[in-house]
Amino acid sequence: MNALEVIEVHARYGKHEVLQGVSLRVRAGQWFCLLGPNGVGKSTLLHCLAGRVVPTQGTMRIAEVNLAESAELAKRHLGFACAPDQLPGLLTGRQCLEVYALAKQLPTVDDQVLAMAEALRFTTYLDQFVDTYSLGTRQKLCVLLALLGQPQLIVLDEAFNGLDPRSALTLKQELKRRLHEGAAVLLATHSLDIVEHHADRAALMMGGRIVHEWQEADLAAIRQSGGDFEAAIVAVSEEGREA
Amino acid sequence: MATPISPRAFSILSALRIAVDLVLLVAALTAALLAFGLTNDLPVQILWTAAGGVALGVFAGAAIGSIWPLKREAKRSEESRFVRKARARAMKPSLAGLSHWPIAKAIAWHRPEHSRVLFILAALSVPMGASALLGIAILAVWTLASYLLAIVRAVPVVAREASVWLRPTALPFGSFARSIGIRALLHQACGTALLGSVFVLLGAHVGDVFYFSSLWLGITAMIGIIAIRQSYLSLPSFGRMLFSVLVVLITESRVRGFGLPLAVVVTGFHLRSVRERT
Numbered sequence: 001m002n003a004l005e006v007i008e009v010h011a012r013y014g015k016h017e018v019l020q021g022v023s024l025r026v027r028a029g030q031w032f033c034l035l036g037p038n039g040v041g042k043s044t045l046l047h048c049l050a051g052r053v054v055p056t057q058g059t060m061r062i063a064e065v066n067l068a069e070s071a072e073l074a075k076r077h078l079g080f081a082c083a084p085d086q087l088p089g090l091l092t093g094r095q096c097l098e099v100y101a102l103a104k105q106l107p108t109v110d111d112q113v114l115a116m117a118e119a120l121r122f123t124t125y126l127d128q129f130v131d132t133y134s135l136g137t138r139q140k141l142c143v144l145l146a147l148l149g150q151p152q153l154i155v156l157d158e159a160f161n162g163l164d165p166r167s168a169l170t171l172k173q174e175l176k177r178r179l180h181e182g183a184a185v186l187l188a189t190h191s192l193d194i195v196e197h198h199a200d201r202a203a204l205m206m207g208g209r210i211v212h213e214w215q216e217a218d219l220a221a222i223r224q225s226g227g228d229f230e231a232a233i234v235a236v237s238e239e240g241r242e243a
Numbered sequence: 244m245a246t247p248i249s250p251r252a253f254s255i256l257s258a259l260r261i262a263v264d265l266v267l268l269v270a271a272l273t274a275a276l277l278a279f280g281l282t283n284d285l286p287v288q289i290l291w292t293a294a295g296g297v298a299l300g301v302f303a304g305a306a307i308g309s310i311w312p313l314k315r316e317a318k319r320s321e322e323s324r325f326v327r328k329a330r331a332r333a334m335k336p337s338l339a340g341l342s343h344w345p346i347a348k349a350i351a352w353h354r355p356e357h358s359r360v361l362f363i364l365a366a367l368s369v370p371m372g373a374s375a376l377l378g379i380a381i382l383a384v385w386t387l388a389s390y391l392l393a394i395v396r397a398v399p400v401v402a403r404e405a406s407v408w409l410r411p412t413a414l415p416f417g418s419f420a421r422s423i424g425i426r427a428l429l430h431q432a433c434g435t436a437l438l439g440s441v442f443v444l445l446g447a448h449v450g451d452v453f454y455f456s457s458l459w460l461g462i463t464a465m466i467g468i469i470a471i472r473q474s475y476l477s478l479p480s481f482g483r484m485l486f487s488v489l490v491v492l493i494t495e496s497r498v499r500g501f502g503l504p505l506a507v508v509v510t511g512f513h514l515r516s517v518r519e520r521t
Contacts, residue, residue, distance in 0.1 A: 049411075050410050050411035051410045051411065052407065052410045052411075052477070054477075071413070072413040072415070073413075075411060075412060075413040076413050078411055080411035082407075082408060082411070086404075086407055086408050087408065088340075088344060088404060088405065088408060089322050089323065090322060090323055090326055090344055090347040090348060090351060091340045091341075091343075091344060091347075092328060092329065092340070094329075094331065094334060095329060095339070095340025095343075096340065097334060098334060098335065098336055098337045098338075098339070098340055099337070099338055099340045099341050099409075100409075100412065101334075101335075101336035101337075102336035102337055102338050102414075102418075103338075103409050103412035103413070103414035103418075104412050104413065105413060106336055107336070108335065108336065109334045109335065109336060114334070126331075127328065127331045129322075129323035129326065129328070131322045131323050132323065155411075
C-alpha cells in the first residue's frame with residue numbers, strides 16, 4: 001500500500017512557483033529521505049501535505065485518501081511534526097499533547113507516546129511552558145505530537161536538529177519500530193548520515209522538482225561498497241545545476 | 244559573550260542605558276507634576292517634595308527590581324512568567340489548553356514591564372483632590388478596559404497561531420471556534436459587567452451602561468468570530484474585521500440601537516459561510 005502518493009504537484013508563493021511538478025511515492029514500511037539545498041521546496045512540499053499550502057495543480061494521497069477531496073479523513077493518517085517555533089509558547093507540554101490528541105480525535109493519549117516521552121527524558125518538562133524549552137526539548141515535543149495516534153505517514157522536517165545523540169538514537173529506534181508496524185516516514189533533512197544508515201529510499205530536490213531518486217538497491221549498493229554518499233549527492237547536485 | 248567587548252564595559256553600558264531611562268522617567272513625571280501643580284496654585288515646596296519622592300521611588304524600585312526577579316525568575320522566559328499553570332493531572336485528550344490560550348496571552352501582555360506604563364497613565368488621570376474611592380474606581384476602569392482590549396486582540400493572534408499549529412490535524416471548525424472563542428467571550432462578558440458596575444457606581448445611568456455593554460459584547464464577538472473563521476480558512480482577517488466594525492459603528496451612529504443586531508447578523512453570516520466552505 002502507498003502511504004503517500006504525490007503526483008505532479010505544483011505550488012506557488014505569490015508569483016514564485018516553488019514546486020514545479022513534484023511526484024513521489026512512499027510505500028508503507030519505507031523510510032524516505034528528501035534531500036536538497038535550502039530553498040528548493042522541501043518544506044513547501046511538506047506544508048502542502050499538512051494543508052498549510054494549497055497546491056495549484058496535482059494530486060496528493062495519504063494512505064490512499066485524496067487530500068484535496070477528503071482532507072479530514074486523509075489527515076487522520078498523517079503525523080506531522082511542526083517546526084519548533086510553531087509550538088504554542090503559552091501552553092505546557094502536557095496541554096499541547098492533550099490538545100493535539102483531541103484534534104486527532106483520539107480517545108486517549110497513546111501509551112506508546114508517553115513511553116517515548118519517558119525514553120526521550122521529556123516527562124520532567126511536561127508541566128513547564130513551551131516558551132521555556134530549549135530547541136532540543138521543543139523538537140522532542142514536535143516529534144511526540146507527530147507520533148500521536150499511530151499515523152500511517154510520519155512527516156518530519158529536520159526533526160533531528162537540536163537533539164542530543166541519545167535522544168536522536170531513541171527517535172531513530174522508535175521510527176524503525178513504527179516502520180516494522182507498517183507506517184512510513186518522510187523526512188526532509190540535510191543529514192546524509194541518516195540517509196546512509198537508515199533510509200530505504202531518498203530523493204534529491206532541485207529547483208522545485210525531484211532530479212534524482214535513490215532506490216533501496218542503490219542505497220544498499222552504496223552501503224555495501226563502503227561508498228561515500230556525500231560524493232554521490234554532490235555529483236548529482238552538480239548535474240542538476242548544469243541541467 | 245561572543246563580541247570583543249569586555250564584561251566590565253558591557254556592565255557600564257547596560258547601567259548607563261538603564262540610568263538614562265530612569266532619569267528620563269523621573270524628568271517626565273516631575274514635569275507633569277510641576278505643570279499640574281503650578282496651574283493649580285500648589286506650593287512649590289510641596290511639589291518638589293513630591294518630585295523627590297517620585298525619584299526616590301523610581302530608583303529604589305529599579306534597584307530592588309534589578310536583583311529580585313533575576314533570582315526568582317531566571318529559569319522562566321518573559322512571555323509565560325505570570326501565566327498561571329494548569330494543575331497537573333492524568334493526561335487525556337482535551338481542548339482546555341486551547342481555550343486558556345487567549346487568556347494566557349492577555350495576561351502575558353499585562354506583565355509588569357508593560358502594565359507599569361498603563362498604571363502611570365491611570366495614576367496621572369486621577370484628578371487632584373479626588374476621594375480614595377474615586378481614585379480606585381478610575382484605576383479599576385483603566386485596568387479592566389486594558390484587559391478587555393487585550394482579550395479582543397488576543398483572539399485573532401491566538402486563532403492565527405493555533406490554526407497554523409493545528410493545520411495538519413482534522414480538528415473541525417466548530418471545536419476550533421468554540422475552544423478559542425467561548426472562554427475569551429466569557430472573560431469579556433464578566434469584565435464588561437464589572438466595568439459597567441464601576442460606571443454605575445460612578446453615577447452613570449444603568450440603561451446607558453447596559454446598552455453600551457451589549458454593543459461592546461456584540462462587536463467583540465463579531466471580531467472574534469471573523470478572526471477565528473478567517474484563520475481557520477487561512478485567509479487574512481484584518482481588513483474584514485475593520486470593515487465590519489466600521490459598518491456597525493456607522494450604522495449605530497446613524498440609527499441608535501441598530502448596531503447590535505447588525506453585529507449579530509454579521510457574526511451569524513461568518514459562522515454559516517464557514518460551514519459551507521468546509
